[in-house]
Amino acid sequence: MIDPTTFEDVIYEVRGRAAWIIINRPKLYNAFRAQTIEELIASFKLAADDKGVSSVVLTGAGDKAFCTGGDQSAKDGQYDGRGIVGLPIDELQSIIRDIPKPVIARINGFAIGGGHVFATLCDLSIMADTAKLGQVGPKVGSVDAGWGTAFLARHVGDKKAREIWYLNLQYSGQEALEMGLVNRVVPADELDAAVNEWTDIIAQRSPTALALAKRSFNADSDNIRGISQFGLNAVKLFYDTEESKEGMRAFQEKRAPDFHKYVK
Numbered sequence: 001m002i003d004p005t006t007f008e009d010v011i012y013e014v015r016g017r018a019a020w021i022i023i024n025r026p027k028l029y030n031a032f033r034a035q036t037i038e039e040l041i042a043s044f045k046l047a048a049d050d051k052g053v054s055s056v057v058l059t060g061a062g063d064k065a066f067c068t069g070g071d072q073s074a075k076d077g078q079y080d081g082r083g084i085v086g087l088p089i090d091e092l093q094s095i096i097r098d099i100p101k102p103v104i105a106r107i108n109g110f111a112i113g114g115g116h117v118f119a120t121l122c123d124l125s126i127m128a129d130t131a132k133l134g135q136v137g138p139k140v141g142s143v144d145a146g147w148g149t150a151f152l153a154r155h156v157g158d159k160k161a162r163e164i165w166y167l168n169l170q171y172s173g174q175e176a177l178e179m180g181l182v183n184r185v186v187p188a189d190e191l192d193a194a195v196n197e198w199t200d201i202i203a204q205r206s207p208t209a210l211a212l213a214k215r216s217f218n219a220d221s222d223n224i225r226g227i228s229q230f231g232l233n234a235v236k237l238f239y240d241t242e243e244s245k246e247g248m249r250a251f252q253e254k255r256a257p258d259f260h261k262y263v264k
């Protein structure tokens with residue numbers, strides 16, 4: 001039996017017909033550690049099993065960040081929990097796809113690194129005009145190869161996905177909208193109203209039709225799950241290298257990383 005009141009890193013609330021799953025580590029810009037991922041998985045299981053819930057909202061606490069990916073202060077090579085890289089990140093990514101209910105990313109601030117991948121995986125994304133999206137993997141010695149790369153390219157096109165991963169720029173709501181990465185951009189103070197409007201509409205729709213539509217969209221990209229598993233196993237080896245650790249240390253020490261000696 002999952003008891004969300006015992007969660008430390010995640011707030012789980014049912015608001016009307018929508019389950020709100022809120023990453024609650026605002027001081028760390030809602031970066032995740034292993035425990036956060038476990039609580040997120042548990043939250044999605046609760047939402048999946050609750051017949052009163054017709055959609056899920058994934059978001060971050062506060063106004064600074066949606067999620068900025070793996071907690072670099074909890075990482076020394078691998079992360080600190082179970083799973084291939086010390087995070088059951090693949091289980092969480094799978095449940096976002098497999099839950100037979102639409103998942104809406106409420107992008108209230110930075111969606112960076114693994115947070116960017118979550119936003120990519122959600123069925124729909126509504127973004128505040130003050131928020132920013134971007135990838136940092138090659139800047140910090142990491143990569144989410146699969147959902148983060150190949151699935152991103154399905155949304156924004158191959159060239160744009162490569163730009164996002166190779167240059168690690170940050171993109172505004174308007175740019176994210178233009179590249180097809182989000183569905184809607186609204187003023188920050190209208191974000192909740194926009195999310196509620198969509199969860200209310202979804203609550204009126206046939207749950208079975210929605211579940212079948214979601215499964216059919218997923219079927220066309222399910223091969224990426226295999227790429228993702230392969231990528232995760234490769235990243236596990238990468239995390240133990242000095243090259244990857246240089247990226248992580250540079251972020252922690254607030255300096256630019258020096259990767260020059262690793263050029264192939």
Ligand SMILES: CC(C)(COP(=O)(O)OP(=O)(O)OC[C@H]1O[C@@H](n2cnc3c(N)ncnc32)[C@H](O)[C@@H]1OP(=O)(O)O)[C@@H](O)C(=O)NCCC(=O)NCCSC(=O)c1cc(O)c2ccccc2c1O
Binds near residue numbers: 113114136140251
């Ligand atoms: C989000 C930022 C662009 C914000 O920059 P800004 O300059 O505005 O603010 P600060 O950098 O000073 O950040 C404020 C404050 O928050 C802390 N913080 C932010 N992000 C993190 C984080 N991820 N971990 C720990 N702490 C964080 C920061 O240290 C500051 O704290 P102070 O105490 O000093 O005030 C910028 O912060 C940024 O780029 N953050 C992201 C950094 C990052 O490296 N993210 C992880 C990338 S790797 C990853 O997420 C990942 C995800 C996956 O899904 C994977 C799957 C498979 C394999 C690998 C994966 C993987 O590696």
